[in-house]
Amino acid sequence: MKAIKLPKALESFVAAAETAEEEMLVFTEKKRPVAALVALRKVDRESLTLSTNSEFMKIIENARKEIRTGRTMSLEDIERKLGRTAAGSSSRRNRKPRR
Template structure:
């Protein structure tokens, strides 16, 4: 993973993005990561939007905690309840 301090980031954005297929570029400020340039190959915008949405992340975490504490049903059972055929 390539790391560059924001004060030393003198290359153009195009130069940094040309290497993203190999590894992400982490931009730091005083040694602390503040941003990342990553390839979006095989990633859709909805995934990016949801994965960075704090409300969505909280919803997922709440659902996972509830499943751990209360249990759940298998995907097979869910398909049966919904009247869907097995895949």
Template sequence: MKMIELSTASKPLSAYAEKFNDETVVLTMNGKAIAIVTDIKDIDPESLALSTNPEFLAIIQNAREELKKGKKLSLEEMKREIF
């Protein structure tokens, strides 16, 4: 992972993206991370959209919390619930 301070960047972001290929580039402003530039050539648009959707992320977080609390269904229980 490379870090670039925007106030000192001497090239367009596209030049940095080409230089670092598959590496993630963290853009900083006043030393704080504000954005990343990363390769998405192997990511489908739906996965990208879901990975940044607050509602979807809340659903996933809720499911993880329920699992930690032991709230889960076996495959057989799931089948009975659905069918």
């Protein structure tokens, strides 16, 4: 990631856009990040939208905390809880086809 002061960026926006083709460019003001320039050709727009959604990011961070603390559930446990197998519902698999 590269940082550039906001006044300098305003003077050379074209150069900034060219830099952003290679890496994310962060604009700073008084040494604090205030904006970022990202080449969309290298970024999935849905991911970019989600990564700027504070509610979504809270969900992700909570999930990461649960994983770090070992609060996970195996696929087998989930299937057992739902009464299913990896191939789908166990009752559906044993059923005869309808005629």
